[in-house]
Amino acid sequence: MAVSLTKGSSISLAKQSPGLSRISMGLGWDPAKKGGGFFGKLFGSSSSDSIDLDASCLAFAGGRHVDTAYFGRLDILGGAIHHNGDNLTGDGDGDDEVIDIDTRRLPAEVDALVLTVNSFRGQTFDEVDNAFCRVVDRSNDRELARFTLAEKGRHTGVVMAILRRAGTSWDMQAIGKVAHGRTAADLVGPARDCL
Structure with missing residues (x-):
């Protein structure tokens, strides 16, 4: 069963799934x-506008930003991190954007991976519901941890979570820090501040 994280809490991914890579x-x-x-309440009216959020994975080594996987750069660090592409609407259930990580292929100096989300069109999180991030073991498609973002606001970005190297395994920490920025590059500073 997946661990439900709250803001600031963390878990050892190795304890959830030994040998996880x-x-x-x-x-x-x-x-x-x-x-x-x-009539909107009666017939279940919802926003006619789609919400274009962009997930990114920022790689750090000793606090130094190394590279970023996002919709414009799908593969980084020799393919150790792969972004599966852009979702322009947020419609439908489940994951809207997915980033695959093979921790065995990461350079040894990479010690933190920060998952961020930003609104490229400048839509704010007042216009977003049910934002979450989750970690899945790709060997068996089992969800290990989930963090649901509760905060609404006029911000256009969020540092969602950090994966930290812990010896030979990784820990996940739920962050939920609001930020302002419309691109992954805009969130490098706020991400670094959370390390």
Whole structure:
């Protein structure tokens, strides 16, 4: 059973799945439902606008930013990190964007991977519902941990979680730090501040 993380909490991924090396970081969200008055409530009216959030994985070595996987650069660090592509709407259930990581292939100096999400179009998190990130063991598709973001606001980015090297294994910490930025590059500073 997956561990449900709260802001600031962390878990050892090795304890959840011994021998873990291939993981997926999934990110999901939904457009916030809008009121629409009596008929909107009666017929379940929701936002006609899609929400284009972008998941990114920022790799750090000793606090120094090394590289970023995002929709414009799908493979980094020799393919150790692979972004599965852009979702422009947030429609549907489950993961909207997925980043695959093979920890065995990461350079030894990479000691932190920061999962961020930003709104390229400048839509704010007041317009987003059900934002979450989760870690899945790719060998058996078992969800190990999930962090659901509760905060709403006028921000356009969030540092969601950090994977930290812990000897030969990795730990995950739920962060949930709000930020302002429309690209992954805009979130490098806030991500570094969370290390």
